[in-house]
Amino acid sequence: ISMNTQKHTFSVRWIYLAAGVVSMLFAGILYAWSILKAPLAAEFGWGASELALNFTLAMSFFCIGGLLGSQISGRAGHRIALTAAGFLAAAGFITTSLLNGDSVLILYLTYGVLAGCGIGIAYNVTIATVSAWFPDKKGLCSGCLMMGFGASALILGNAADALFKSELGWRATYSILGVAVLVVLVLAALLIKLPGTDVVFAKSAVVKNAKENGVEQQDYTSAQMLCRSSFWMAFICISFLAAVGSSVISFAKDMALAVNASEALAVTLVGVLSVCNGIGRILTGVIFDTIGRRKTMLLANILTICAASVTLLAVSVNSLPLCIAGLCLTGMSYGSCPTITAAFTSSFFGMKYFSNNMAIMTFTVMVGSFIATASSKILEVTGGYTATFIMLLSLTFVSLLLNLFIRKP
Numbered sequence: 011i012s013m014n015t016q017k018h019t020f021s022v023r024w025i026y027l028a029a030g031v032v033s034m035l036f037a038g039i040l041y042a043w044s045i046l047k048a049p050l051a052a053e054f055g056w057g058a059s060e061l062a063l064n065f066t067l068a069m070s071f072f073c074i075g076g077l078l079g080s081q082i083s084g085r086a087g088h089r090i091a092l093t094a095a096g097f098l099a100a101a102g103f104i105t106t107s108l109l110n111g112d113s114v115l116i117l118y119l120t121y122g123v124l125a126g127c128g129i130g131i132a133y134n135v136t137i138a139t140v141s142a143w144f145p146d147k148k149g150l151c152s153g154c155l156m157m158g159f160g161a162s163a164l165i166l167g168n169a170a171d172a173l174f175k176s177e178l179g180w181r182a183t184y185s186i187l188g189v190a191v192l193v194v195l196v197l198a199a200l201l202i203k204l205p206g207t208d209v210v211f212a213k214s215a216v217v218k219n220a221k222e223n224g225v226e227q228q229d230y231t232s233a234q235m236l237c238r239s240s241f242w243m244a245f246i247c248i249s250f251l252a253a254v255g256s257s258v259i260s261f262a263k264d265m266a267l268a269v270n271a272s273e274a275l276a277v278t279l280v281g282v283l284s285v286c287n288g289i290g291r292i293l294t295g296v297i298f299d300t301i302g303r304r305k306t307m308l309l310a311n312i313l314t315i316c317a318a319s320v321t322l323l324a325v326s327v328n329s330l331p332l333c334i335a336g337l338c339l340t341g342m343s344y345g346s347c348p349t350i351t352a353a354f355t356s357s358f359f360g361m362k363y364f365s366n367n368m369a370i371m372t373f374t375v376m377v378g379s380f381i382a383t384a385s386s387k388i389l390e391v392t393g394g395y396t397a398t399f400i401m402l403l404s405l406t407f408v409s410l411l412l413n414l415f416i417r418k419p
Contacts, residue, residue, distance in 0.1 A: 023143035026202045027151060030140035031158035033092075033198040036191045037099070037132040038162025040068055040125060044259070044280070045167040049180035054111035062260070062386060064114070067122030069379040075130020076369035083135050083365055089199040091135045096195030098128030103188030107181040132195055133159065134372065137352055138365035142204055145361065149306075152352035153295020157288045160345055164284035229360030235367050240416050244354055245374060247307070247412040248347055250405040251314045252378035255344020257385035257402060258321065259283065262337060265395060269324060269333045279334065283341040290345025298353045304416075307354070310346035311413050315406045317343045322399035347374070358418065381405070 039046075043065045050056060075095075082091040102125025109116055137155055144151035166187070173183040235241050258265070262283055266276035298306045321336030323329070355371045356364050388398045 023205075026140055026143055027154055029198050029201050030136050030155050033132065033136050033194055033202075034155050034158035035162050035165065036194040037095075037129045037136070038159035039166045039170075039187055039191065040072065040099075040129040041159070042163040042167030042170065043068065044263075045163070045171050046184075048171075049174055050109070050117065053180075054109070054114075056111075056114050056117075060114045062383065064117055064122050065260075066379050066383055067118050068126035070376050071123050071126030072130035072133070073369075073373045073376045075127040075132075076134035076372045077366070078127065079131035079134035080138070080365040080369045082131065083138065088135050088139045088202070088204065091131055092195050092199035092202075095128045095131035095135065096192040096199070098131065099125050099195070100128075100188040100192035102126070102128060103184050103191065107184035107188070128191075130372075134365060134369050136198065136202075137368060139202055139204055141352065141356060141364065142361060147299055148356050149295035149298025149300075149349065149353045150292075151295070152349045152356075153292040153298075156291035156295070156345070156348045156352070159348070160284065160287040160291050164281050164288070167284075168281070229362035230358075230367070231363050232366045232370055235359050235363075235370070240358060240418065241371075243412045243416045244307075244358075245371065247311070247409040247416070248351055248354075248371075249374040249377035249381070250409040251311060252344065252347040252374055253381035253385075253405060254314050254318050254402045255287070255340055255347065256375075256378040256382040257398065258337065258340045259344070260382050260386055261389065261395075265321075265325065266330075266333060266337070268395065269328050269330045271330055271333070279337055282334075283337050286338045286341025287345040290342035291349050293342070294346040294349040295353065298349065303354060303357055306346075307350055307413055307416070308410075310343060310350055311406065311410050313339065313346065314343040315403070315410065318399055318403040318406055322396065322403060325395040325399065347378075 043061075047061045047064075051058075051061060075098075079091050079095065082094060102120050102123075105120040105124065106117065109120070137152070140155060141148065141151050170183055170187060173186070174180045178186075230238070262280050263276045266279045267273070271279065294306060294310060297309065317336060317339035320332055320339055324332035324336050351371050351374060352368060355368050359367050385398045385402065388401060389395060392398070
């Protein structure tokens with residue numbers, strides 16, 4: 011391959027990464043549920059637990075969508091998969107806008123199943139397709155894509171909230187969101203392509219990356235991956251770390267109010283949590299490429315222990331400054347999880363079967379969301395945050411123990 015062609019390849023991949031980030035930004039609207047649920051609760055009187063179950067369902071079908079995306083992409087190509095994702099997500103949002111409040115089960119079908127599944131397909135296919143261009147910068151690529159996904163709740167979530175309060179109302183807003191996601195994903199499908207067989211990446215960079223992360227250059231099928239203890243230790247470890255952020259996100263505003271934050275500050279802190287989430291994603295990616303998998307995962311684990319400890323102390327002594335610090339640390343620690351998931355999967359198990367392997371590893375999100383549901387239940391039963399954070403802190407120490415024993419397959 012000529013030097014000019016190689017330079018062209020390396021410039022084109024940044025365009026694909028930018029397109030991937032925009033796709034993830036729009037796909038990440040699923041995570042803005044804490045904002046999107048407000049008009050439904052107000053108009054139809056659905057309770058907190060009913061609406062919380064919808065988010066758990068959405069996360070579950072998000073994971074199932076990831077597996078579907080891998081299969082569709084493998085058989086029909088990433089363009090068909092991304093287009094299908096756009097139509098599914100759009101159908102979910104548009105049909106949600108038509109709800110009449112007769113049954114919350116319809117919401118579970120429209121937002122939980124349709125939108126959740128569509129976004130899951132988009133998430134998996136976008137990461138797998140764009141990551142193929144960055145064998146030498148796995149962490150940075152994953153971090154940028156995850157930052158786009160995480161920033162959605164802040165950027166599009168706040169835009170949706172403003173539209174809810176405008177003359178448009180929530181129904182038109184849901185429809186607009188659906189159409190926007192469809193348009194962006196279809197455009198991404200047309201623009202992004204996989205590297206051809208003629209594309210040659212700098213071997214030294216690929217070898218250096220492999221050496222840093224202490225893994226052999228070998229591709230594992232999903233069946234082979236599932237037989238490795240390293241997969242299960244990493245899966246449980248990341249699930250428990252993600253559970254801390256997932257739990258705090260579900261009650262961040264109420265917790266801030268409980269330590270005497272004003273209503274305006276509490277809402278702002280939810281946004282700050284999202285910003286820290288985004289920063290954590292890209293920062294983890296850069297660190298992953300610099301110091302390798304092992305040290306990055308241990309750092310993320312220690313950060314999560316600090317986050318849970320500071321927040322536990324904040325609710326115990328009723329301290330607003332400590333609560334703010336805890337929320338910032340929690341956001342960054344939660345942001346590290348998806349980046350580690352993608353970078354770890356490609357580094358440990360190779361790129362050949364990455365799409366399917368990544369889809370399986372993404373089920374950590376579902377485990378984390380179920381633990382978050384349990385956290386909310388403990389909070390409901392005990393009437394305070396202390397027991398919840400003791401439980402979450404215990405999980406972070408279990409993660410640390412597992413983390414120390416993760417070895418190359």
